[in-house]
Amino acid sequence: MRFSVFFFFFCTAVFAQVEYPTDYFRSPLDIPMQLSGNFGELRPNHFHAGFDLKTQQKEGLKVYAVADGYVSRIKISTFGNGKTIYINHPNGFTSVYGHLKFANGAIENYIKKTHYKEQSFEIEMFFKPGEMVVKKGEVIAFSGNTGASEGPHLHFEFRDSKTEFVINPMLFGYNKFLKDTKKPIVTGVYVYPLDSKTTVNNSKRPLLLNVSLQKDGTYLSEKVVANGAIGFGISAYDTDNVSFNNNGVYKVQSFYNGKPNFGYEFNTYSFDDMRYINALIDYSRYKNMQQRVQKLFMKNPYNLRFIQAEENNGVLQVTPNLASLYRIEVSDFFGNKKTIAIPIKYDVLPTIISKELLQSNYFVRANKDSNFALANMSVFFPAGTFYEDFDLNFDVKNDILLLHDDTVPAHTNFTISIEDIKSTEVQRQKMFIGRIDGKKISYNPTYRKDSVFSTKVKILGKYALVSDTVAPKINMAVPVEGKWISEQKTIQVSIYDELSGIKSYNGYLNGKWVLFEYDNKTRKLTHFFNDGIVADGANELKVVVTDNVGNSTIFETSFFRSQKK
Numbered sequence: 001m002r003f004s005v006f007f008f009f010f011c012t013a014v015f016a017q018v019e020y021p022t023d024y025f026r027s028p029l030d031i032p033m034q035l036s037g038n039f040g041e042l043r044p045n046h047f048h049a050g051f052d053l054k055t056q057q058k059e060g061l062k063v064y065a066v067a068d069g070y071v072s073r074i075k076i077s078t079f080g081n082g083k084t085i086y087i088n089h090p091n092g093f094t095s096v097y098g099h100l101k102f103a104n105g106a107i108e109n110y111i112k113k114t115h116y117k118e119q120s121f122e123i124e125m126f127f128k129p130g131e132m133v134v135k136k137g138e139v140i141a142f143s144g145n146t147g148a149s150e151g152p153h154l155h156f157e158f159r160d161s162k163t164e165f166v167i168n169p170m171l172f173g174y175n176k177f178l179k180d181t182k183k184p185i186v187t188g189v190y191v192y193p194l195d196s197k198t199t200v201n202n203s204k205r206p207l208l209l210n211v212s213l214q215k216d217g218t219y220l221s222e223k224v225v226a227n228g229a230i231g232f233g234i235s236a237y238d239t240d241n242v243s244f245n246n247n248g249v250y251k252v253q254s255f256y257n258g259k260p261n262f263g264y265e266f267n268t269y270s271f272d273d274m275r276y277i278n279a280l281i282d283y284s285r286y287k288n289m290q291q292r293v294q295k296l297f298m299k300n301p302y303n304l305r306f307i308q309a310e311e312n313n314g315v316l317q318v319t320p321n322l323a324s325l326y327r328i329e330v331s332d333f334f335g336n337k338k339t340i341a342i343p344i345k346y347d348v349l350p351t352i353i354s355k356e357l358l359q360s361n362y363f364v365r366a367n368k369d370s371n372f373a374l375a376n377m378s379v380f381f382p383a384g385t386f387y388e389d390f391d392l393n394f395d396v397k398n399d400i401l402l403l404h405d406d407t408v409p410a411h412t413n414f415t416i417s418i419e420d421i422k423s424t425e426v427q428r429q430k431m432f433i434g435r436i437d438g439k440k441i442s443y444n445p446t447y448r449k450d451s452v453f454s455t456k457v458k459i460l461g462k463y464a465l466v467s468d469t470v471a472p473k474i475n476m477a478v479p480v481e482g483k484w485i486s487e488q489k490t491i492q493v494s495i496y497d498e499l500s501g502i503k504s505y506n507g508y509l510n511g512k513w514v515l516f517e518y519d520n521k522t523r524k525l526t527h528f529f530n531d532g533i534v535a536d537g538a539n540e541l542k543v544v545v546t547d548n549v550g551n552s553t554i555f556e557t558s559f560f561r562s563q564k565k
Contacts, residue, residue, distance in 0.1 A: 018268075020167070020171040020172050021091060021172060021173075022171075022172060022173030022176075023173055024067055024089075024091060024172065024173075025066040025067050025095070025172050025173070025174075026064065026066050026067070026136060026137065027064070027066070027174075027177055028053070028063055028064055028065075028066050028095070028097060028154060028156050029053060029055070029061060029062070029063065029064070029143070029154060030061075030062060030064065031055075031056065031061065032177075032242065033053060033174070033177035033178055033242075034053070034054040034242055034243045034244075034245075035051055035052060035053065035054070035178070035240070035243040035245060035247060036052045036053070036054050036151075036153055036243070036245050037051065037052030037245070037247060038051060038052075038238070038247040038248055039051065039157075039166075039168040039169060039170065039248075039266055040168070040248050040250065040266025041247055041248030042248055042277060042281065042292045042294070043277075045274070045275055045277065045278065046274035046275065046277060047266070047269065047273070047274055047277055048248065049157050049166040049271075049274075050096065050155060050156050050157025050158070050166065050169060051155075051156045051157070051169050051174070052153050052154070052155055052156075053153060053154040053155075053156055054153055054243070055143045055152050055153050055154055057151070057152060058152055059101050059142070059143055059144045059145055059152045060101060060142050060143065060144075061142065061143040061154075062139045062142060062143075063097055063100065063139065063140055063141040063142060063143055063154060064136075064137050064138065064139060064140065065087055065095075065134040065135065065136055065137065065138045065140050066087075066095050066136065067087075067089045067091075067095070067136045068089065068090065068134070068135055068136050069087045069088050069089040069090065069095075069133075069134060070087065070088055070127065070129050070130065070131065070132055070133045070134065071085060071086065071087055071107060071127055071131075071132040071134060071140075072086050072087065072088040072094065072126065072127055072161075073085075073086035073124070073125065073126050073127070074086070074103075074107070074110075074111060074123075074124070074125045074127075075123075075124045075125075076111065076115075076121065076122055076123050076124070077122055077147055078121070078122060078147065078518050078519070078520045079147055079148050079520065080098075080147050080148055081096075081098030081099055081147050081148075081155050082098060082099045082100065082144070082145075082146025082147020082148070082149060083098075083099070083100040083101070083102065083103070083141075083144065083146045083147070084096065084097065084098040084099075084100065084147075084155075085097045085100065085103060085107065085140055085141055087134060087140070088129070088161050089161075092160065092161050092162065093158055093159065093160065093161060093167070093172075094158065094159040094160070094161045095156070095157070095158055096155070096156065096157040096158070096159060097140065097141060097154060097155070097156060098147065098154070098155035098156070098157075099143070099144055099145060099146050099147055099149040099152075099153060099154060099155050100141040100142065100143065100144050100146060100154075101141070101142045101143060101144025101145070101146065102141065102142055102144070103140060103141045103142075104139045104140055104141055104142065105139075106132070107132065107140060107141070108141075110125075110132070111123075111125075112515070112531070115515045116513070116515060119506070119513045121505075121515060121516065121517055121518055146519070156169065157169070158172060160268075163270070164270065164271065165268050165269060165270050166268065166269060166270075166271070167267070167268045168250075168266055168267050168268065168333075170250075170333045171267060171268075175333055175334065178240050178241075178242060178243070179240065179241040179242055180239075180240035180241055180332060180333075180334040180336065181241060181334075181336065182238075182239050182240060182241065182332075182336060183332075183336040183337060183338045184236055184237065184238040184249045184330045184331065184332055184336065184337075184338050185236060185237050185238070185239070185246075185338070186211075186219070186234055186235070186236045186328075186330055186338050186340060187235045187236060187237070188208055188234065188235040188291075188293065189208070189209045189211055189221055189232065189233075189234055189328070189340055189342070190206050190207065190208055190209065190232065190233040190234070190235075190282075190293055191206065191207050191209055191224050191226075191230055191231075191232055191342075192206045192230060192231045192232070192233065192295070192297070193205070193206070193226070193228070193229070193230060194228075194229040194230055194231055194297070194299055194315060195228055195229050196355070197227075197228050198226060198227060198228030198229055198230060198318075199226065199227055199228075199348070199349055199350075199351050200224060200225070200226040200230055201222075201224060201225055201226075201349070202349045202350060202351060202352040202353060203351070203352065203353035204351055204353060204354055204355040205353050205354075205355060205356060206233075206282070206285075207353075209221045209222055209224070209342065210222045211340055218339040218340070218341060219338070219339065219340040219341070220340075220341050220343075221340060221341065221342040221343070223343045223344070223345055224326075224342055224343065224344045224345070225344075225345050225346075225347045225349055226318040226344065226345075226346070226347075227318060227346060227347065227348045227349075228317070228318060229315055229316070229317055229318075230315075230316050230318060230344075231295060231296065231297030231299070231314055231315055231316065232254065232295075232296045232297065232314075232326065232328065232342070233282055233293040233294055233295045233296055233297075234252065234293065234294055234296065234328060234330065234340075235291055235292060235293050235294070236249050236252075236294070236330050236338075237249065238250065238332045240332075240334075248266070249330050249331070249332065250265060250266055250331060250332045250333045251263070251264070251265035251266070251329075251330070251331040251332075251333075252264060252265075252294065252296065252328070252329070252330050252331075253328075253329045253331075254296045254314065254326065254327065254328050254329075255326070255327040255328075255329075256316060256324065256325075256326055257324055257325060258325075258327075259310070260308070260310065261296075261309075261310055261312070261314055261316075261326075262296045262297060262298075262307070262308070262309050262310070262313070262314030263296075263307075263308050263309075264304075264306050264307045264308060265306065266306070267306065268306070269304075269305060269306050270305070273304055273305055273306070275411055276302055276303075276304040276411070278387070278409035278411070279298075279302045279304065279387040279409065279411070280294055280295060280304065280307075281293060281294055281295065282295055283407065283408070283409040284407040284408070287406055287407045288407065295314075296314050296328065297313060297314030297315050297316075298313040298314060298315075299313075299315065299388055300366065300387060300388050300389075301313055302387055302411075316344070318344055318345075318346050319346055320346045321346070322346065323343070323344070323345055324343075324344040324345075325341060325342070325343055325344065326341075326342040326343075326344055327339065327340070327341050327342070328340045328342070358391055358393075359393050360391030360392055360393045360404075361392075361393060361394060361395070362391070362392040362393075362394050363389070363390075363391055363392065364381060364386060364389060364390055364391075364392045365389050366383075366384070366385070366386045366387060366388055366389050366390075367383055367384065368383050369381065369382055369383050372392070372394050374394065374395065374396045375396045376396075376418060376419040376420070376421075377396050377401045377416070377417070377418050377419075377463075378416075378417045379394070379401070379403060379414060379415065379416050379417075380414060380415045380417075381414045382412065382414065384411065384412060385410050385411060385412050385413075385414050386408065386409070386410055386411065387409065387411060390408050392404050393405075399464055399465070400436065400462055400463070400464045401416065401418070401462065401463040401464065402462055403416070403460050403461060403462070403463060404460040404461070405460060405461055406459050406460050406461050407460075408460055410458045410459065410460065411458075412458070413456040413457065413458055414456070414457065414458070415454055415455070415456055416433055416454065416455055416457060416463055417452055417453065417454045418433060418452070418453050418454075418463075418464075418465045419451055419452045419453075420451050420452075420453065420465055421451055423467075427467065428448065428451070428453075429549070429550065430467055430468055430469050430549045430550070430551070431446075431453065431465055431466065431467050431468070431549070432444065432445075432446040432453070432455075432465075432466055432468065432500055432548065432549060433446045433453055433454075433455040433463055433464070433465060433466070434463065434464060434465075434466035434499070435457065435459065435461055435462065435463055436461070436462040436463065436464055437461065437462070441466055441499060443499065443500045443501045443548055444456075444457055445548075453465060466499060466500075468498075468499040468500045468547065468548075468549045468551065469551065470497075470498055470499065470551065471547070471551040471552060471553040472495055472496060472497040472502060472545040472546070472547050472551065472552070472553045473494075473495065473496045473497070473498075473553065474493055474494070474495050474543055474545055474553050474555035475493065475494050475555075476492070476493050476494070476555075476557065477492070477494065479557070480557060480559040481557050481558060481559070482558065482559070482560075483559055483560065484559070484560045484561065484562070485559050485560070485561055486560075486561050486562040488529070488561075489528065489529055489530070490526050490527060490528050490529065491526075491527050491529070491541070491559075492524050492525065492526045492527075493516075493524070493525050493543055493555060494522075494523055494524050494525075495518075495523055495524075495525055495543075495545045496523050497545075497547040497548075497551075499547070500547045500548035500549045500551075501547060501548050502518075502545060502546075502547060502548075503546050503547055503548045504545070504546045505518060505525055505543070505544070505545045505546075506543070506544045507525065507527055507541070507542070507543045507544075508541070508542040508543075508544075509527075509533050509534060509535075509539055509540070509541055510533075510535055510539055510540050511540070512533060514527055514531065514533045515527065515528075515531060516543070525543065529561070534561055534563070535561070535563075536561070536562060536563040536564075537560060537561070537562075538558065538559075538560055539558065539559055539560070539561060540556070540558050541556065541557050541558065541559065542554060542555070542556045543555040543556075
């Protein structure tokens with residue numbers, strides 16, 4: 001524990017020594033800056049790595065290089081940040097531009113050539129200094145809505161070029177593009193009894209505390225009466241004067257009897273830190289109620305590097321003859337602060353709200369390997385899979401593995417194995433281990449040795465061996481068979497697979513491979529005729545789509561097109 005505390009403080013001290021240039025970088029857009037997401041914002045399974053900049057609810061805005069440098073990496077993906085450009089700058093930092101519609105000039109030409117060279121829409125390219133130089137203010141791309149974007153915007157971030165740590169853009173002076181005089185909003189303060197003996201305000205379950213506004217602008221909570229180990233948590237968000245969005249808070253710090261107790265601020269972190277969000281929040285509450293409560297304690301220490309914790313890791317021991325005061329301060333980058341004071345008193349109160357009973361038949365220790373097996377199914381949890389020990393519900397019914405539920409977060413992969421002795425070798429080739437969530441079945445990459453199927457996953461829940469013998473579907477909303485389509489700039493087809501999902505897609509014009517861009521949100525493949533592959537006159541189009549277990553569908557049509565302008 002002492003090592004962990006030292007580690008947290010050491011990392012914080014190292015980060016604090018870095019001086020970031022505040023007048024070196026410009027804005028990546030030429031419109032007033034508005035945020036639809038900020039740095040450190042709590043997202044599913046990760047902390048947000050940068051800014052989401054609004055683009056006036058449209059695509060096609062010019063995206064500028066924020067400083068001199070060279071394009072070091074380009075990644076085109078159907079998920080994540082979609083079409084993304086990375087620029088390395090001479091001062092040791094990298095700027096990242098995501099969800100782009102397309103790149104500009106020589107960058108776009110190089111991307112297009114690489115698509116055709118590799119005959120793939122999803123590509124990744126790396127460049128050396130001097131290969132693709134850009135100047136500050138140069139238009140490198142146009143904003144879009146590609147990848148996992150839920151609406152047109154520009155994802156923008158900074159990284160340390162050597163360590164790949166992401167860095168809050170505010171540290172580079174981007175606060176000057178925004179105005180914020182508003183205090184963060186705390187929507188709930190919670191107290192947690194942390195062992196079986198502790199009762200808090202007649203409850204053995206977490207409680208929402210009542211708070212009231214004081215004349216000095218601070219807030220005072222109702223008194224907490226407890227008799228053992230407790231911890232606190234908050235739900236909160238931040239706004240500014242121009243963006244009109246509920247974004248994440250920048251800094252949280254708690255004090256116990258005036259001394260710093262537990263806190264963190266979102267300045268910089270690594271991608272290895274991302275999944276620790278599931279340890280920081282009350283994961284069970286999030287899954288049950290879609291509410292993210294940030295815990296101000298670690299029941300079991302975890303190595304989230306930006307946490308600053310005293311030796312008790314935020315856990316308070318309420319003892320007799322000592323009246324205590326706990327204080328929480330929630331701040332934004334501009335120094336606006338919300339303060340909540342919580343008086344604490346020792347007493348043993350009768351239990352009115354008992355601990356919630358959980359159905360379980362096994363016990364998992366987080367720091368030890370665990371292996372469970374029933375019938376033809378087994379699961380292996382390596383040490384460190386989970387953040388805390390817990391009671392596990394494990395069973396097999398009607399050929400379905402009942403592996404607890406997704407209210408306990410896993411940090412790393414664990415292995416599920418299912419043996420199948422009923423099916424033939426041919427049938428097994430079309431099978432995979434799927435996660436069952438209501439009527440939805442999710443594909444998991446599955447490997448097989450003889451009759452045993454295995455997969456590595458990070459989510460507890462229901463699993464079963466699933467057979468997929470149905471090929472993907474391909475259709476065209478407006479058929480073009482035998483038609484002249486000279487006025488169209490693109491040609492589109494929709495693709496869909498019911499079970500295992502799309503693995504690959506390829507299009508051919510007159511026998512030659514052509515680029516089709518895939519949008520997983522709309523499930524559409526789009527070919528742009530300005531690629532110069534389409535012929536003047538008659539054209540034959542073929543699209544081949546294959547799912548994750550090898551089922552394929554071929555779609556063919558023909559059309560006419562005049563290339564004369």
